[in-house]
Amino acid sequence: MSAIDVGIIMGSRSDWETMRHAAETLEALGVAHECKVVSAHRTPQRLYDYASGAAARGLKVIIAGAGGAAHLPGMAAAMTRLPVLGVPVESKALKGMDSLLSIVQMPGGIPVGTLAIGKPGAINAGLLAAAILATGDDALAQRLDDWRARQTQSVADTVED
Ligand code: RP5
Numbered sequence: 001m002s003a004i005d006v007g008i009i010m011g012s013r014s015d016w017e018t019m020r021h022a023a024e025t026l027e028a029l030g031v032a033h034e035c036k037v038v039s040a041h042r043t044p045q046r047l048y049d050y051a052s053g054a055a056a057r058g059l060k061v062i063i064a065g066a067g068g069a070a071h072l073p074g075m076a077a078a079m080t081r082l083p084v085l086g087v088p089v090e091s092k093a094l095k096g097m098d099s100l101l102s103i104v105q106m107p108g109g110i111p112v113g114t115l116a117i118g119k120p121g122a123i124n125a126g127l128l129a130a131a132i133l134a135t136g137d138d139a140l141a142q143r144l145d146d147w148r149a150r151q152t153q154s155v156a157d158t159v160e161d
Contacts, residue, residue, distance in 0.1 A: 006033040006129045007059045009050060009076065011066035013037055015089045019065040021119050022087065025126025029143050031133060040072040047072070051079035061129040064112075065122065067091045070099040073112045083132060085125045086112040 006026055010019045019035070026033045038047050054062060062080065064073035065087035073086030088099030096117035104114040113128065115121030127144075134141040 004032045004034050004058065005060045005133055006031055006063060007050070007054055007061075008033055008035045008063045008065070009038040009047075009072065010035075010064070010089070011037070011039045011042075011070070011072045015065050015067060018089050018118055018122050019063075019087065021122035022063050022065070022126040022129075025123050026130065029126070029130045029140065029147060031126075031130050031140065038072065038076075040066070040075045041069075047075060048079065051076040054080045055082055061085065061132055063087065063122075063125045063129055065089050065125075066103070067096065067099045068093070068102075070102045073103050073114075074106055074110065077106070077110050077112050084112050085128055086114045087121045087125050088114070088117045090118045 008019055008022055010016065023033060023035055036050065038050050040047050059082060062076055062082050062084045064076050064084055066072035067089035068091045070088060073084050077084040086103035088096050088103050090096035091098055100114070100117050103112055106112050115124045130140060130144050134144050
């Protein structure tokens with residue numbers, strides 16, 4: 001059984017600038033994870049092997065980020081019963097609207113939990129993965145509560161410096 005709970009996959013090395021925010025969020029919460037480049041169209045066999053073997057390896061959640069014709073999260077979700085969280089990476093041509101729509105518009109039957117475009121989506125994918133895992137992990141639940149409390153405390157109630 002793997003000690004890694006969350007698999008972060010992305011369609012290209014160029015997605016890392018966005019997806020590293022998911023990894024950093026999981027790091028801050030003490031969630032064991034791995035990060036891999038897995039392209040649905042450039043490395044289809046790698047995607048098949050990764051997604052179809054994920055549950056047996058002990059992964060519990062997959063975060064998949066992709067840009068443009070972002071079929072990676074949906075293809076991954078088709079090959080595993082694990083929850084798949086999709087992060088639309090901002091594209092040059094259409095600012096990530098293409099990524100968002102191609103990830104969020106899954107036909108009924110194979111869900112992908114779709115987050116916001118870019119960095120906010122990557123951060124929230126990390127938080128949502130942690131929240132899913134925290135339903136069965138009291139220590140992680142406490143770390144997530146503490147993280148949220150620190151965020152609350154960091155918000156000043158004044159606009160003055
Ligand atoms: C997608 O194509 C990737 O997810 C990436 O967002 C986009 C562009 O990839 P590169 O041309 O930068 O490798 O597969």
